[in-house]
Amino acid sequence: MDRLIYTAVSGMNASMNRERVIASNMANAQTVGFKAEILQATPTTLEGPQLEVRALSSSEVSAASMKAGGLNRTNLPLDIAMQGDAMLAVQAMDGQESYTRRGDLSITVTGVLQNGDGLPVIGQSGPITVPAGSKVSIGPDGGVLVSDPDTPDAAPQVLDKVKLVSTAGTKIAKDIAGQFRVPNGGILPVDENAQVIPGALEQSNVNPSEVLTEMIAAQRLFDMRTKLVKTAGDLDEAGSRLMRLD
Amino acid sequence: MPSSALQVARTGLEAQDTRMRVIANNLANVSTTAFKRDRANFETLAYQDTRVAGAQSSTETAYATGLNLGTGVAVQSTTRMETQGSLQTTGNAFDLALDGDGYFQIQMPGGQLGYTRAGNFSRTAEGQLVTSQGYPVQPGITVPEGATSITVSDDGTVSAQLAGQSEPTQLGQITIASFTNPVALQAASDNFMLETAGSGPAQIGIAGEQGRGHVRQGMLEASNVNVVEELVDMIETQRAYEINSKMISAVDEMLRNANQTL
Numbered sequence: 001m002d003r004l005i006y007t008a009v010s011g012m013n014a015s016m017n018r019e020r021v022i023a024s025n026m027a028n029a030q031t032v033g034f035k036a037e038i039l040q041a042t043p044t045t046l047e048g049p050q051l052e053v054r055a056l057s058s059s060e061v062s063a064a065s066m067k068a069g070g071l072n073r074t075n076l077p078l079d080i081a082m083q084g085d086a087m088l089a090v091q092a093m094d095g096q097e098s099y100t101r102r103g104d105l106s107i108t109v110t111g112v113l114q115n116g117d118g119l120p121v122i123g124q125s126g127p128i129t130v131p132a133g134s135k136v137s138i139g140p141d142g143g144v145l146v147s148d149p150d151t152p153d154a155a156p157q158v159l160d161k162v163k164l165v166s167t168a169g170t171k172i173a174k175d176i177a178g179q180f181r182v183p184n185g186g187i188l189p190v191d192e193n194a195q196v197i198p199g200a201l202e203q204s205n206v207n208p209s210e211v212l213t214e215m216i217a218a219q220r221l222f223d224m225r226t227k228l229v230k231t232a233g234d235l236d237e238a239g240s241r242l243m244r245l246d
Numbered sequence: 247m248p249s250s251a252l253q254v255a256r257t258g259l260e261a262q263d264t265r266m267r268v269i270a271n272n273l274a275n276v277s278t279t280a281f282k283r284d285r286a287n288f289e290t291l292a293y294q295d296t297r298v299a300g301a302q303s304s305t306e307t308a309y310a311t312g313l314n315l316g317t318g319v320a321v322q323s324t325t326r327m328e329t330q331g332s333l334q335t336t337g338n339a340f341d342l343a344l345d346g347d348g349y350f351q352i353q354m355p356g357g358q359l360g361y362t363r364a365g366n367f368s369r370t371a372e373g374q375l376v377t378s379q380g381y382p383v384q385p386g387i388t389v390p391e392g393a394t395s396i397t398v399s400d401d402g403t404v405s406a407q408l409a410g411q412s413e414p415t416q417l418g419q420i421t422i423a424s425f426t427n428p429v430a431l432q433a434a435s436d437n438f439m440l441e442t443a444g445s446g447p448a449q450i451g452i453a454g455e456q457g458r459g460h461v462r463q464g465m466l467e468a469s470n471v472n473v474v475e476e477l478v479d480m481i482e483t484q485r486a487y488e489i490n491s492k493m494i495s496a497v498d499e500m501l502r503n504a505n506q507t508l
Contacts, residue, residue, distance in 0.1 A: 012504070017315070019500065020251040023493050024290075024316030027258030029486050030265070031288040031319055076327070104287065106325070109427050109446045116287055116322070132426050133449070135457065149457025174314055178290040208489050219496045226500075226507045233508070 005232035008225055015222035022215045025206050032116055033102030034204035035064035036211075037174075064174055066167075069101075069205035071197065077137035078105040081202040082164065086194035087172075087180060089163035089187075090119035091127055097187050098179035099165060099172065101202055107136060113144065113162075119179070123160035130159060138162065138198050164194035250315075251497045257318030258490035261288060264321040265483045272471045273480075280343075280363035280437060281469035282326045283476075289322035326429055331470040333462060339396045340367045340375070343467045346459020348422035349439060351384040351448070352377055359384065360438035361423055361431065361448065363467055375404075379436055387418045398463040402453040422458045423448040 021039045028034040071081055080103035082088060087099040104116035113121045113128040113136070120127035123144065130136050134146045137156065142164050145156035165188035172180045172188075182188065265286040275281040293314040333343050342365030344350070349361035360381070367375050367383060375387040389396060393406035395414070402420035425431060430444030441448055453461045 016251065016500070019493075019497055020254055020315055023251045023254035023258070023490075023497070024318055026486075026489055026493055027254055027261065027319040028288065028290055028316070029258075029489070030261075030482070031290055034288075034290060037314070037316060075329070104325075106429065107427060109430065109444050111426075117289060132446075133424075133456075150455075174293060176293045176314070178293055178316070208485065212489055212492065215493060215496050219500055222500045223503050226504045230507045 004235070005229060008228040008232050011225040012222060012229065015218055015225055018218045019215065019222070022211055022218060026208070026211050026215070029204050029206040029208055029211070031204050032104050033069065033100060033202050034206065035066060035069075035101065035174075035180075036204075036206045038063055038065055064180075065205060067205045069203040071200050072203050073200045075199045077135075077199065078107070079103060079201050080105065080138050080142075080162075080196040080198055081200040083195045083197060085167045086164045086191050086196075087167055087188070088115065089122040089165055090115055090117070090179065091122055092119060092175070092177065092179055092181075096181070096185075097122060098175065098177075098181050099167070099188065100179055103196065104201055105138070117177075117179070122163045124163070128160045128162070138196065140195055140198060142194065142196050162196075164191050164196070165189060166191035166194065250317075252494060254316065254318040255490050255493035255497065257291060257320060258493070259487060261319045261321045262483050262487040262490060266480070266487070268321075268324055269476055269480050269483060273473070273476050276469055276471045276473055276476075278364075278437065278469050279366055280331060280467040281471065282328055282331075282363075283469075283471045284324040284326055286321050287323045287325060288319055291317040291320055293317070326431075326433065327470065328428055329470050331467040333465045334468050335465050337464050339398075339464065340369060341365060341464055341466050342367060342398055342420070343462045343465040344422070344453075344459040345462050346454075346457070347428070348424045348453070348458040349428075349448075350420065351423050351450070352438065353382045353384050353386075354438070355381070358440070359448070360434065360440060362437045362439065364437040365461075366466055377436075383420060385418060385421060387420065389417060393417075398461055400454055400460040400462075402461045420453070420461060421450050422453045422461075423450050424456070424458050425449070 018039050021037050025036045082101055082103060087101060088103060089097050090100055092098040100115060102116050105113055105121060107113055107130060111129045111132055113130060115121055128144055130146055134148055137145045139145055142162040143158045144160045146159040147156040167188060170182060170188055173183050175181050268284050268286045272283045293316055333345060344363050349363055350365060352360040352362055354360040366378055369389055370376055373389040373391060375383045387404050389406060390408060392409045396406045398404050404417045404420060405414040406417055408415050425448060426446035427444060430442050431439035432442050434440050451458055
């Protein structure tokens with residue numbers, strides 16, 4: 001008997017997953033430095049002696065869209081937006097290095113420079129700690145400039161430099177916490193020429209009108225696949241009616 | 247779970263609702279002396295890692311990509327934007343503004359110290375310098391009866407011309423509190439800030455020294471809320487709320503369709 005119904009159901013599942021990814025992107029339309037997820041559906045063909053007609057759909061979040069988000073000027077000394085494909089190295093919860101485009105930095109009471117996700121920002125040698133009571137700003141090259149409030153006229157001292165890495169040529173993927181990492185471990189090389197824009201934040205790269213269109217497309221595709229399941233059911237029904245003797 | 251897209255969209259609605267509340271509070275305080283606007287910060291909720299990229303797909307191969315499904319968004323925190331509000335001249339001798347960082351210390355009922363930048367002070371019948379709630383400024387300043395031409399200098403020194411004296415008499419000095427991490431101060435009602443573990447203890451000093459701001463007499467610091475900016479944020483929030491609610495109705499329709507067709 002025909003197993004069209006299973007193929008159609010796999011499509012319905014994929015559509016529902018797609019809708020969920022779209023919902024998550026949509027919900028994060030205002031998260032600083034957020035990169036939209038791209039869902040990719042791949043046919044899984046069952047190969048065998050019979051005709052290859054069954055291509056079950058299996059979907060996965062293949063990658064994040066690395067398109068740059070819009071810039072929003074905040075004029076805060078600790079807000080930075082990364083230019084080009086540079087990423088900021090931060091220390092993830094498990095102590096490993098992970099990468100982010102989220103540059104809303106702040107200083108904890110113990111002086112640790114952290115980003116908006118509460119992850120310590122990595123400098124030339126590990127997390128950056130600034131002296132208590134000092135005025136901190138970030139330069140266009142990622143230099144952490146510290147000035148002593150006691151001597152407001154003195155030029156700010158370079159304390160450290162945030163680690164800006166190049167993502168060119170390396171595959172990166174989001175981890176469970178939403179930070180970027182190199183799959184299977186590994187760290188990205190420092191990009192000496194990377195620049196940041198101080199006093200600005202990179203917005204989420206989710207485009208609301210694009211995402212609404214995707215949402216409607218996914219919804220209609222789901223409806224079509226529902227019809228397909230119904231049709232498969234009807235065909236089965238018709239087939240078994242033929243076999244009846246009455 | 248088939249309805250999880252609904253749950254993800256719901257987190258979006260909740261986050262936008264919270265952001266709208268922050269904006270509403272900013273707009274409501276557009277005329278509050280020395281009010282600092284808040285910014286809502288969003289964070290992505292955890293990802294459900296159904297399949298980790300790099301996991302073994304067979305003994306010799308590994309998955310090239312993972313299946314990470316996001317579970318939505320949340321408002322993680324609000325940041326108080328500590329930028330200086332514009333100074334407005336009032337001409338009132340007891341109106342003090344801070345030009346630069348720092349806070350006035352106020353003795354609140356119950357002995358706790360409160361910190362404020364709203365310097366619309368006044369004098370009680372006994373001559374004590376108090377806030378509009380009647381809470382005394384710390385260290386206490388008492389203006390004797392009959393004192394004329396009260397002046398507050400840039401460094402907070404209060405002096406007055408007393409009857410029968412040729413030279414102005416120094417009445418005391420208003421000191422300024424600063425914090426390692428002022429963003430972590432807890433905002434309380436009536437313009438007050440309270441010390442927290444995150445802000446660190448108050449460091450008391452003289453106005454104009456060690457990065458503290460100068461005292462400006464006859465002026466008040468206006469709220470740093472920019473109405474146009476808030477209105478733009480408000481429209482952005484409203485639209486984001488709308489698209490998230492559209493998501494909910496889309497998923498609802500999908501599920502209804504499946505229910506009716508099958």
